[in-house]
Amino acid sequence: MKIGELAKKSGLTASRIRFYESSGLLRTASRQANGYRDYSPDALVVLHIITSAQQAGFSLDEIRNLVPADLSQWQHDELIGALQRKVQDIEAMQARLARSKAQLIEILADIEAKPDDVDCASNARRVLAQVLPVEMKAVAEAATRPKPSQQGRNLRSRRLG
Amino acid sequence: MKIGELAKKSGLTASRIRFYESSGLLRTASRQANGYRDYSPDALVVLHIITSAQQAGFSLDEIRNLVPADLSQWQHDELIGALQRKVQDIEAMQARLARSKAQLIEILADIEAKPDDVDCASNARRVLAQVLPVEMKAVAEAATRPKPSQQGRNLRSRRLG
DNA sequence: CTTGACATTGAAGTTAACTTCAATCTTAGG
DNA sequence: CCTAAGATTGAAGTTAACTTCAATGTCAAG
Known part of the structure; x- marks a missing residue:
């Protein structure tokens, strides 16, 4: 084609x-x-x-x-290794997601329990500090992890520095 | 400071x-x-x-x-909405991760059952076509979803044409 | 046999997210 | 008082990941 x-x-x-x-x-x-x-x-x-x-x-x-x-060049062992690491990644993410979800639900309960009388600013700050970092970070790290072992040379650009 | x-x-x-x-x-x-x-x-x-x-x-x-x-400007309702959507996101991701994991394990079993005698190229192709798209996509989509409702104007650049 | 859609190339342009630069100011320490 | 570290600014440079452009070639259809 x-x-x-x-x-x-x-x-x-x-x-x-x-x-x-x-x-x-x-x-x-x-x-x-x-x-x-x-x-x-x-x-x-x-x-x-x-x-x-x-x-x-x-x-x-x-x-x-x-x-x-x-595509056809993939080595049997490499392949298996990659798949196994992927499973581990997934398990790690599942664990972190579970924790994040529990936290979120707890926070939601907190907030809904006291409708308006609580200082919204500090609440917001507390919540945001929790929400955004936790599970988003976990997800991003798991998803973007380049490749565990192998290739020691080839320094890659750090995202934060 | x-x-x-x-x-x-x-x-x-x-x-x-x-x-x-x-x-x-x-x-x-x-x-x-x-x-x-x-x-x-x-x-x-x-x-x-x-x-x-x-x-x-x-x-x-x-x-x-x-x-x-x-930071202190957050609206109570907006906040709750955001948190709830976040929980939904997490649940969706958990579901997809579970499926992905099951698939991966199945594939691993397949491969390990027949060590060398199977055509590695087609195996690789089949596997890669499964592995990469599925859970990585799920994760990425959930993680990068801009914001569900609100703000209809402000057209954003599509990642894929 | 000419038009129009699609192909080729290398080069230049674009956007996001920063960094680097140059020129100048502030301030604590020897 | 002088110097060095760290602050300021606007402007220009950098990298990734593409897109757009310009100039040219190919080919099926009318």
């Missing part, structure tokens, strides 16, 4: 697909006689993986490391 | 703090006689909220809407 069709099917722009190829996320597409890129249906899967990972907070750089351009 | 101290305590750079102020995330700090910014300990809390929200995938623009510069 040509790039236009792939674009339509994937919901991405052709320019974006070309950009992914040029930045090494997609392995160089084979060409038709005229020079047009020629994609197999597999490309659709790869694109979906890339955009999903992006939505989960991975940078293209991280995705490049996570999903080697050649 | 002066900006340097706040920077040290928050772990952010002074320039970043000034940037947040100039872009309306932090309410304009009061000034000492000499013109130096003067922060109350509250500023530390606000900064923490901002960076936490950021880590959860909110853009500064979204944070601006979510956390009005003046």
Whole structure:
């Protein structure tokens, strides 16, 4: 299939697909006689993986490391390791979510118990300090964690510094 | 406290703090006689909220809407609404995580049952198509959802075309 | 055989979220 | 008093992730 069709099917722009190829996320597409890129249906899967990972907070750089351009290159053991880590991630997130939810419900009960008579400002501050950091942070950290072990070189930019 | 101290305590750079102020995330700090910014300990809390929200995938623009510069301005009802939506978010994520985990474990069992004799490429493709999209997407969507109702104008940039 | 839709390329433009710079001011310490 | 650390400002620079542009090529349809 040509790039236009792939674009339509994937919901991405052709320019974006070309950009992914040029930045090494997609392995160089084979060409038709005229020079047009020629994609197999597999490309659709790869694109979906890339955009999903992006939505989960991975940078293209991280995705490049996570999903080697050649899909079929994955090593059995690496694969299993990745899956197992993913399960652990999920378990950790579940635990944190459970705690967060309990906290939120407690706070809600607090607030609803005393409608108007309580100082709203301090309440707000207390609540916000709890709500936002806790489960959002947990989620974000779990979701964006680049890759546990492996590749010691390649210093990555800290988000906070 | 002066900006340097706040920077040290928050772990952010002074320039970043000034940037947040100039872009309306932090309410304009009061000034000492000499013109130096003067922060109350509250500023530390606000900064923490901002960076936490950021880590959860909110853009500064979204944070601006979510956390009005003046912490004490929050309305009782709005607050409760926000908290309740947060609980719902958490519940939705928990559900999706549970499903994702079950799927992952199933896949792991599949793979480990037949060590080497199965075509690794197709296995990899099947797995990746499952793993990455499912729970990562769920997490990301829940975490980055801007704000359910309210503010109809202010069209925001779609992430995917 | 010409039009129009779609393809190619490299280069330049865009937005978010900062950082860095340069020039100037304030202030505590030796 | 002088110096060095830290404060101020506006403006310019940086990186990621794309998009837009311009100039040109391909091809099916009328």
